[in-house]
Amino acid sequence: MYSYPLSSRILLAIDCIIFGFDGKDIKLLLIKRNFDPEKGNWSLMGGFLKEEEDLEAGAGRILYDLTGLKNVYVEQLEVFGKVSRDPAERTVSVVFFALIQIDEHDAEAVKSHNAAWISLDKRPKLIFDHDQMVDRAIEHLRYKAALHPIGFELLPGNFTIPQLQKLYEAIYSTPLDRRNFSRKLLSTGLLIDTGYKNTNSATKKAALYKLDTLRYKEKFHAFWNFMPDAMKMKQT
Amino acid sequence: MYSYPLSSRILLAIDCIIFGFDGKDIKLLLIKRNFDPEKGNWSLMGGFLKEEEDLEAGAGRILYDLTGLKNVYVEQLEVFGKVSRDPAERTVSVVFFALIQIDEHDAEAVKSHNAAWISLDKRPKLIFDHDQMVDRAIEHLRYKAALHPIGFELLPGNFTIPQLQKLYEAIYSTPLDRRNFSRKLLSTGLLIDTGYKNTNSATKKAALYKLDTLRYKEKFHAFWNFMPDAMKMKQT
DNA sequence: ATTAATTGTGTCAAGAATACACCATAGATT
DNA sequence: AATCTATGGTGTATTCTTGACACAATTAAT
Numbered sequence: 001m002y003s004y005p006l007s008s009r010i011l012l013a014i015d016c017i018i019f020g021f022d023g024k025d026i027k028l029l030l031i032k033r034n035f036d037p038e039k040g041n042w043s044l045m046g047g048f049l050k051e052e053e054d055l056e057a058g059a060g061r062i063l064y065d066l067t068g069l070k071n072v073y074v075e076q077l078e079v080f081g082k083v084s085r086d087p088a089e090r091t092v093s094v095v096f097f098a099l100i101q102i103d104e105h106d107a108e109a110v111k112s113h114n115a116a117w118i119s120l121d122k123r124p125k126l127i128f129d130h131d132q133m134v135d136r137a138i139e140h141l142r143y144k145a146a147l148h149p150i151g152f153e154l155l156p157g158n159f160t161i162p163q164l165q166k167l168y169e170a171i172y173s174t175p176l177d178r179r180n181f182s183r184k185l186l187s188t189g190l191l192i193d194t195g196y197k198n199t200n201s202a203t204k205k206a207a208l209y210k211l212d213t214l215r216y217k218e219k220f221h222a223f224w225n226f227m228p229d230a231m232k233m234k235q236t
Numbered sequence: 237m238y239s240y241p242l243s244s245r246i247l248l249a250i251d252c253i254i255f256g257f258d259g260k261d262i263k264l265l266l267i268k269r270n271f272d273p274e275k276g277n278w279s280l281m282g283g284f285l286k287e288e289e290d291l292e293a294g295a296g297r298i299l300y301d302l303t304g305l306k307n308v309y310v311e312q313l314e315v316f317g318k319v320s321r322d323p324a325e326r327t328v329s330v331v332f333f334a335l336i337q338i339d340e341h342d343a344e345a346v347k348s349h350n351a352a353w354i355s356l357d358k359r360p361k362l363i364f365d366h367d368q369m370v371d372r373a374i375e376h377l378r379y380k381a382a383l384h385p386i387g388f389e390l391l392p393g394n395f396t397i398p399q400l401q402k403l404y405e406a407i408y409s410t411p412l413d414r415r416n417f418s419r420k421l422l423s424t425g426l427l428i429d430t431g432y433k434n435t436n437s438a439t440k441k442a443a444l445y446k447l448d449t450l451r452y453k454e455k456f457h458a459f460w461n462f463m464p465d466a467m468k469m470k471q472t
Numbered sequence: 473a474t475t476a477a478t479t480g481t482g483t484c485a486a487g488a489a490t491a492c493a494c495c496a497t498a499g500a501t502t
Numbered sequence: 503a504a505t506c507t508a509t510g511g512t513g514t515a516t517t518c519t520t521g522a523c524a525c526a527a528t529t530a531a532t
Contacts, residue, residue: 079315179524423488439508486519492513
């Protein structure tokens with residue numbers, strides 16, 4: 001069997017950007033490193049790809065270690081491969097983008113990793129090029145959520161339309177019209193009315209919906225249109 | 237300075253998917269390997285990331301080697317990282333997606349690499365997981381061209397609206413209405429009428445347009461809407 | 473009962489997308 | 503030089519979607 005010349009083997013890192021939503025703000029799961037290198041500084045959760053491990057499995061492992069969750073929404077975001085991005089050694093990092101339901105994570109695991117959920121507007125400076133990674137992820141979240149029904153990944157199984165609206169308002173930092181939002185959402189046919197009401201509310205209880213998962217899978221790659229108008233191409 | 241434990245350094249490959257358009261069909265630049273491994277079989281153009289080379293620079297180097305072109309449209313597509321994707325050795329491959337003007341490539345370089353422009357519907361079986369990479373790239377081309385003005389990257393500097401239409405028809409394998417297409421294109425404000433006419437045509441000569449590059453850069457990340465309707469989300 | 477906060481739904485007007493028809497130009501044919 | 507044919511350029515009516523906006527219903531607190 002052929003073998004490649006002995007050159008250019010490189011340390012391959014995996015870094016995970018993990019978004020959650022607490023009902024009000026989009027949050028990031030970050031760790032305050034209690035290990036070297038860069039001990040004491042904030043960073044994304046990461047690790048190295050193992051020799052006998054598929055790339056996606058590596059991402060799954062790292063996500064599971066920190067959150068205790070499997071089968072969360074994950075996708076590749078981008079590879080960061082500048083020569084000097086890690087001063088210790090040439091390291092290429094594959095960045096993964098994950099959306100989780102914030103109240104389902106394993107608080108013990110998060111604590112043991114010295115991790116915390118942090119609002120986007122309060123995020124600390126991160127090590128290496130992790131700030132760029134986060135910037136890129138926020139951009140991607142805005143982009144993708146405008147076109148595909150990924151918002152649901154951040155909400156519990158049953159949710160109300162006002163909750164969904166708050167989520168989109170948080171993503172785009174912009175108020176949305178209740179009536180138009182509701183009409184658009186319902187017209188996708190992705191929501192099923194559970195018949196239950198949200199008992200938490202102090203006033204009128206909103207209807208609880210769930211995802212029509214069959215339809216969701218069918219229609220995932222089709223286009224949606226939730227991007228606020230200001231971000232669309234205008235003819236000016 | 238900290239150093240990482242001696243483990244999990246991995247061979248990092250770069251593979252390039254290069255699209256062109258000959259006025260009729262979308263074509264891929266593929267190589268018939270005259271070197272090992274997999275000598276004699278078809279594959280994407282690729283190479284290994286060098287120790288002292290930024291990732292994007294590596295992609296640029298490989299594209300330049302094959303086409304003689306610099307500053308072409310390139311973006312990261314996806315990382316392929318299954319353990320057994322390359323039987324010779326664990327290799328993780330970062331796949332890049334490139335669009336070039338087919339008539340500007342360096343024919344000598346292409347020849348010396350034993351490469352050829354091949355229509356999508358005539359593509360041979362490729363080595364390893366390169367077929368999956370191409371499938372993914374075609375999907376991405378359709379996706380991206382529907383939302384962003386990347387089609388121009390496949391056409392010469394001056395082009396006619398009918399040429400542009402043929403390009404989109406090739407990308408989506410579907411006929412488009414001339415009148416609506418033209419109106420939509422012109423309404424983007426991205427086209428500047430050069431005042432010249434296409435002299436190649438046998439009958440009425442079409443107007444030659446060029447990109448308004450300033451506007452193009454400004455508006456690149458805004459959304460467009462050239463996806464044929466059938467691919468959009470419908471409510472049914 | 474009244475009030476305040478929140479949820480649910482309807483309507484109208486403007487804009488965009490689609491389907492479709494007519495005219496213009498240029499070279500080839502007679 | 504008249505006309506035929508292939509292709510390019512533009513206009514319009516209809517339908518659908520979007521955005522702005524108003525009013526009614528529900529619930530708990532007073």
